[in-house]
Amino acid sequence: MAFQVFRAFCVFLVLQPFAVKSLKLEILENLERVQKGEIGNGVYQVKKYLKIYGYYPHDTKHAVLDDHFDDKLEDALKAYQQYYSLNVTGKVDSDTIKAMATPRCGVPDVIRKRTWKGTVGTFQLVSNYSFTGGKWFNYNLTYNIQNATRGFTVKELRPVIAQALQTWAAVSPFKFTEETQAKANINIGFFPKDHGDGFPFKDITLAHAFPPRDGRFHFYEKWNWSLSKPASDQIHVKSIAVHEFGHTIGLGHSNISKAIMFPTYNPGTIKTDLDQDDIDGLKDLYGY
Numbered sequence: 001m002a003f004q005v006f007r008a009f010c011v012f013l014v015l016q017p018f019a020v021k022s023l024k025l026e027i028l029e030n031l032e033r034v035q036k037g038e039i040g041n042g043v044y045q046v047k048k049y050l051k052i053y054g055y056y057p058h059d060t061k062h063a064v065l066d067d068h069f070d071d072k073l074e075d076a077l078k079a080y081q082q083y084y085s086l087n088v089t090g091k092v093d094s095d096t097i098k099a100m101a102t103p104r105c106g107v108p109d110v111i112r113k114r115t116w117k118g119t120v121g122t123f124q125l126v127s128n129y130s131f132t133g134g135k136w137f138n139y140n141l142t143y144n145i146q147n148a149t150r151g152f153t154v155k156e157l158r159p160v161i162a163q164a165l166q167t168w169a170a171v172s173p174f175k176f177t178e179e180t181q182a183k184a185n186i187n188i189g190f191f192p193k194d195h196g197d198g199f200p201f202k203d204i205t206l207a208h209a210f211p212p213r214d215g216r217f218h219f220y221e222k223w224n225w226s227l228s229k230p231a232s233d234q235i236h237v238k239s240i241a242v243h244e245f246g247h248t249i250g251l252g253h254s255n256i257s258k259a260i261m262f263p264t265y266n267p268g269t270i271k272t273d274l275d276q277d278d279i280d281g282l283k284d285l286y287g288y
């Protein structure tokens, strides 16, 4: 079942976050030097990060999380570097570390069923967009805004959420109607790190949303969220909302950096337009 695929990957979200700030400089230098076959202090954290975000697609049960720089890590690093348009070195270079420290969505990048083919080590993507697994049975969905966070009220948030949903409705048969009281198809709110759904937020996580037909949509409240033009340390609500609603209706991540379904987001920026890749992905999923 599709949701189980999502869970299989998300189970690893409960692991400790990989935060570049927590890595001492000498560990970073050490990581750049460590060669395949060697043992290096901090390799473990890189493995953990790649595991959490889906880069061990053939090894969901027991990726060996130790400091040994093995063949599988090299493969996972190359897949990660390809996805993020970095030099595909298979090494933990400084650009790779920087990419890993960028704030991002909590949903893993790679769902093996749809985006990967071949055997261990080939890591061949077959499309740019991807799917989380799961579809809605009809296009008419309701949503509910549970709460807001520091700086704005639910009333102020309401039009921003409506616009984010309208972005998808404008290019698809979907229609979204706000439901103010009862349980809606989609339930949106701001949540603390640990919020009881089994997927506590990591340091670099902005938000996450569950695939169809779950409908849970959680923003991480620790960030400074902004409804209007964000300052350099603020997160633009609508930009993240459009991305997460993509998950809500069944899209996974895309490796096209201008796609709304690209996993990372730079604080202080606005990105609310769909790319053709996003539109094509949804059309492919529902076949309309």
Ligand SMILES: *[C@@H]1O[C@H](CO)[C@@H](O)[C@H](O)[C@H]1NC(C)=O
Residues within 6 Å of the ligand: 085, 086, 087, 095
């Ligand atoms: C990739 O490698 C080339 C040659 O080593 C270097 O000039 C370039 O800056 C690198 N690009 C990135 C994105 O790291």
Ligand SMILES: *[C@@H]1O[C@H](CO)[C@@H](O)[C@H](O)[C@H]1NC(C)=O
Residues within 6 Å of the ligand: 082, 083, 084, 085, 124, 125, 126, 127, 128, 255, 256, 257
């Ligand atoms: C995304 O993946 C596709 C399929 O492998 C590939 O053709 C494309 O070059 C990738 N795009 C980027 C920006 O890496």
Ligand SMILES: *[C@@H]1O[C@H](CO)[C@@H](O)[C@H](O)[C@H]1NC(C)=O
Residues within 6 Å of the ligand: 126, 127, 128, 256
């Ligand atoms: C992936 O995106 C690239 C760049 O936008 C495009 O040239 C290519 O045709 C796309 N591939 C697929 C399989 O959609």
Ligand SMILES: *[C@@H]1O[C@H](CO)[C@@H](O)[C@H](O)[C@H]1NC(C)=O
Residues within 6 Å of the ligand: 140, 141, 142, 175, 177
């Ligand atoms: C969609 O659902 C809303 C809320 O339940 C309802 O008011 C509306 O009539 C429905 N529209 C269609 C086309 O079914």
Ligand SMILES: *[C@@H]1O[C@H](CO)[C@@H](O)[C@H](O)[C@H]1NC(C)=O
Residues within 6 Å of the ligand: 146, 147, 148, 149, 150, 189, 190, 191, 192, 195, 221
């Ligand atoms: C929003 O509601 C949820 C669920 O009741 C709660 O856990 C969370 O703390 C609330 N967030 C804020 C910012 O009040």
Ligand SMILES: *[C@@H]1O[C@H](CO)[C@@H](O)[C@H](O)[C@H]1NC(C)=O
Residues within 6 Å of the ligand: 222, 223, 224, 233
């Ligand atoms: C939020 O803004 C406050 C005040 O400007 C700042 O001290 C804090 O570090 C910011 N928090 C984050 C997570 O960026």
Ligand SMILES: [Zn+2]
Residues within 6 Å of the ligand: 105, 106, 107, 243, 244, 247, 253, 261, 263
């Ligand atoms: Zn995402």
Ligand SMILES: [Zn+2]
Residues within 6 Å of the ligand: 191, 195, 197, 199, 208, 218
């Ligand atoms: Zn959650």
